[in-house]
Amino acid sequence: xxxxxxxxxxxxxxxxxxxxxxxxxxxxxxxxxxxxxxxxxxxxxxxxxxxxxxxxxxxxxxxxxxxxxxxxxxxxxxxxxxxxxxxxxxxxxxxxxxxxxxxxxxxxxxxxxxxxxxxxxxxxxxxxxxxxxxxxxxxxxxxxxxxxxxxxxxxxxxxxxxxxxxxxxxxxxxxxxxxxxxxxxxxxxxxxxxxxxxxxxxxxxxxxxxxxxxxxxxxxxxxxxxxxxxxxxxxxxxxxxxxxxxxxxxxxxxxxxxxxxxxxxxxxxxxxxxxxxxxxxxxxxxxxxxxxxxxxxxxxxxxxxxxxxxxxxxxxxxxxxxxxxxxxxxxxxxxxxxxxxxxxxxxxxxxxxxxxxxxxxxxxxxxxxxxxxxxxxxxxxxxxxxx
Amino acid sequence: xxxxxxxxxxxxxxxxxxxxxxxxxxxxxxxxxxxxxxxxxxxxxxxxxxxxxxxxxxxxxxxxxxxxxxxxxxxxxxxxxxxxxxxxxxxxxxxxxxxxxxxxxxxxxxxxxxxxxxxxxxxx
Numbered sequence: 001x002x003x004x005x006x007x008x009x010x011x012x013x014x015x016x017x018x019x020x021x022x023x024x025x026x027x028x029x030x031x032x033x034x035x036x037x038x039x040x041x042x043x044x045x046x047x048x049x050x051x052x053x054x055x056x057x058x059x060x061x062x063x064x065x066x067x068x069x070x071x072x073x074x075x076x077x078x079x080x081x082x083x084x085x086x087x088x089x090x091x092x093x094x095x096x097x098x099x100x101x102x103x104x105x106x107x108x109x110x111x112x113x114x115x116x117x118x119x120x121x122x123x124x125x126x127x128x129x130x131x132x133x134x135x136x137x138x139x140x141x142x143x144x145x146x147x148x149x150x151x152x153x154x155x156x157x158x159x160x161x162x163x164x165x166x167x168x169x170x171x172x173x174x175x176x177x178x179x180x181x182x183x184x185x186x187x188x189x190x191x192x193x194x195x196x197x198x199x200x201x202x203x204x205x206x207x208x209x210x211x212x213x214x215x216x217x218x219x220x221x222x223x224x225x226x227x228x229x230x231x232x233x234x235x236x237x238x239x240x241x242x243x244x245x246x247x248x249x250x251x252x253x254x255x256x257x258x259x260x261x262x263x264x265x266x267x268x269x270x271x272x273x274x275x276x277x278x279x280x281x282x283x284x285x286x287x288x289x290x291x292x293x294x295x296x297x298x299x300x301x302x303x304x305x306x307x308x309x310x311x312x313x314x315x316x317x318x319x320x321x322x323x324x325x326x327x328x329x330x331x332x333x334x335x336x337x338x339x340x341x342x343x344x345x346x347x348x349x350x351x352x353x354x355x356x357x358x359x360x361x362x363x364x365x366x367x368x369x370x371x372x373x374x375x376x377x378x379x380x381x382x383x384x385x386x387x
Numbered sequence: 388x389x390x391x392x393x394x395x396x397x398x399x400x401x402x403x404x405x406x407x408x409x410x411x412x413x414x415x416x417x418x419x420x421x422x423x424x425x426x427x428x429x430x431x432x433x434x435x436x437x438x439x440x441x442x443x444x445x446x447x448x449x450x451x452x453x454x455x456x457x458x459x460x461x462x463x464x465x466x467x468x469x470x471x472x473x474x475x476x477x478x479x480x481x482x483x484x485x486x487x488x489x490x491x492x493x494x495x496x497x498x499x500x501x502x503x504x505x506x507x508x509x510x511x
Contacts, residue, residue, distance in 0.1 A: 309446040313393065313401060381407050382444035383417065383426040 006318045006363050010356030011153055011181060011298055017206040017256055020249045024208060027245040035242050036233060045244045052251025056213055059184065059254040060198070061191040063218065068238050069247055072212035073180035074104040076199030077147075079214055079238060080176040081108040083224025084145045084197060085117060088174065092142030093117045096135070096173075100124050100157075100336045101149050105178050109147070126341050127290040128157035136167045145174040150182035154336045154352055155289030156298030158186070165194035174222060180204055180212075184257035185264065185297060190215060196222045202246070206357065207253030211246035214238075264357055269296040271355045271364050278368020282375050288337055288350055300352045301371075302337070305385070306378045308348040314374035318367050321352040397451040397480050404450060406457035408440045416499045421488040423449050427457075427496045431465050431504050448482045449489045455480065456497060468501025 016024075027048065033041035035049050053064035070076045085095055097109050099121050109119045120138045124130055130148060139146070146168055148159050161177055168175035176197040182188060183198075184205025190198065196219070201212035216222060216237070230239040257264075272291075276299060279285055284304030291299075303311075308322045322334075333347035342350070353367060393401070413428035423445035430437040439457035443450055455476060460468060473490040476482065482490055 305444070307445055310401070310450060313398075313447045378444075381404065381442060381450065383424050383442035385424070 004317065006366060008353045008355060008359065008363065008367055009319045009321050010359070011156075011204070011352065011354035012321055013203050013209065014206045014356055015358065016203075016208055016249070017253060019256065020207055020252045023252050024245045024249040027248045031244055031248070033244075035244055036231070045242075048244050048248050049242055052247045052254075055251035055255040055258075056200075059188070059258045060215060061189045062215055066215050066218050068214045068216060068234050069242055070212045070214055070238055071210055072203075073102075073178065073199045073201035074212075075238075076201070076212050076214040077102070077104040077176075077178055078108050079224055079227050080197040080199055080216075081105065081145065081147055082112065082227055083237075084174045084176060085112055086225040087223050088144040088221075089117075092140075092144045094120070094140050094143040096120045096122065096138050096143060096146040098122050098124060098130060098148060098339075100128060100152060100154075100339045101147065102153055102178060102180065104180075105147055105149065124157075124339060127293075128152060128155050128288075128336075128340050129290065129293070130159055130164070132160060132163045132167060135164055136171075139167065139171045139173055143171065143173050145176060147176040147178065149178040149180075150188070151179075151186065151295040151298075152289070152336065153181050154298075154334060154350075155300045155340070156181075156294040156296075156354075157289040158182075158293055158295055161195065162193055168196075169194045172221070181295065181298075184254060185261070186295060187261055190217075197224070202250035202253055205253055205257050208246050208249040211243060211250045213250070260357070265296060267357070267359075268355050271359055271361065272296045272299050274361055275299055275353060275355075275364040275368050278365060279371050282372055285375075286342075286346065288340060288342065297356065298352060298354045300337075300350055302342060302346040302350045303375055304346070304349075305382060306349050306375050308350065310378055311349060311351060311374055314378060315351070315367075315370055318370055320367075321354070322348070322350055392483070393447055393451075394480060396455070397448060397482075400451035400454040400480075401447045404441075404454040406440050406454055406461075407442065409442070410438055410440045413438075413440070414500060414503050416496045416503065418492055418496050418499075420492050420495075423489050423492055425449075425453065425492060425496050427453070427493075427500050429500050429504065434465055436460055436463055436465055436468070436504075445489060446486065448480065448486050449493065451480055452476050452482065452490055452493050456493060460497075465501055465504040468497050468504070471497040471501075 033045045035045035053067045057064040165175045174196045177195050178199050183200035196217045198215040203209040233239045286302045288300035333344045337347035410428045413430050415428040417426045426442045429439045441453040443453050473494040
């Protein structure tokens with residue numbers, strides 16, 4: 001038994017890299033001027049922000065001028081989807097997405113439905129993937145925007161963004177990708193991928209919370225209407241004084257990620273294999289998603305005949321998630337896992353282990369052993385199911 | 388103020404449920420409702436409860452409530468089970484109000500067990 005917390009919830013948030021934290025502190029102390037101010041100190045802040053835009057641009061292989069700073073992925077998703085749909089509303093009001101998207105996406109679509117848009121919700125297959133043929137069949141002459149996430153936050157399932165994006169280009173449909181769980185973790189080359197709008201957030205890849213970005217492709221017809229109004233910053237797309245320290249931190253986190261992404265992926269793959277090897281023999285354990293094509297930083301498992309809340313408590317001191325972290329206060333089965341065909345009980349027993357750069361092999365070995373013990377103990381406690 | 392949804396008593400009762408298990412030749416009540424499965428077993432002698440055991444599939448508060456209840460009533464008069472109230476245990480542990488339905492299932496089981504003791508039911 002250890003009193004040390006073992007943090008395996010990196011899909012919810014990551015610690016700020018020490019180099020990032022140092023830069024941000026320095027920035028707060030010396031680079032505090034408003035970047036919109038037309039004096040030397042303001043220009044220094046603006047230069048810092050320009051450097052960060054270069055760094056994020058390099059991570060995604062795009063021009064820095066295509067980056068719009070936001071408060072995080074939720075705002076980026078809102079701006080992309082609501083802004084994109086409203087910009088093209090005069091051409092049509094049909095939109096496409098999946099029910100397994102993050103709430104920051106699905107709730108925007110539900111709001112747009114209330115405003116008169118029609119949304120097609122495409123169900124995934126049993127592994128959480130969207131087949132491109134089904135996607136193509138859903139697009140219509142009046143379809144204006146589709147939004148599909150890169151890496152699912154609950155299961156790690158990765159969609160075929162290249163193919164889906166190509167289909168959107170063929171149909172002149174704006175293609176938004178929620179890459180909150182992908183940016184800085186898997187290679188994203190927007191010089192190749194046909195993506196029009198892409199959301200990311202700093203705190204998922206060792207940057208600060210409260211800062212994110214929206215990539216808006218520089219091509220005809222690819223624009224968004226602002227959802228905030230006030231100043232004229234960021235070409236009026238997203239007004240508001242820019243937080244220089246947060247942006248500098250996000251930029252450096254992107255720079256670090258760009259140079260470590262391959263090593264990170266190898267590290268995560270090895271850890272996930274160790275974790276899965278340690279729990280795969282538990283009777284009735286199921287992987288939510290697909291190990292072969294999924295992001296290796298996430299392993300979501302469900303198990304028969306164990307209550308999820310008790311399992312989570314029995315796993316302490318391991319910090320994991322049941323369902324998505326944003327839903328942790330709500331006692332209802334994960335809508336993502338229900339969409340994959342899991343029963344209410346299986347969905348409620350789901351545990352999401354998410355691994356990160358600081359995770360060590362001994363952490364996942366301990367977690368696997370703890371999981372096996374917890375399941376056994378709770379099953380021992382339960383009465384037999386009535387015949 | 389603690390952000391921990393589980394009190395020290397809930398944690399202790401969940402982690403070390405001394406009364407989890409079965410009893411030979413016991414009167415048993417089994418209920419499945421409100422998303423939990425509960426089996427409560429007891430033995431009595433001379434009008435007093437000799438032993439209580441439980442098995443349960445449920446959340447930590449329900450497990451803790453079962454353990455607390457068994458520990459509380461062992462050695463007491465069988466009639467005392469009829470006085471068990473969910474509201475009491477919800478204050479003592481405590482249990483969040485949204486889980487009231489689950490604790491009412493335990494109340495039903497405890498009172499039913501008391502009734503069967505008083506009726507002189509055979510084990511089963």
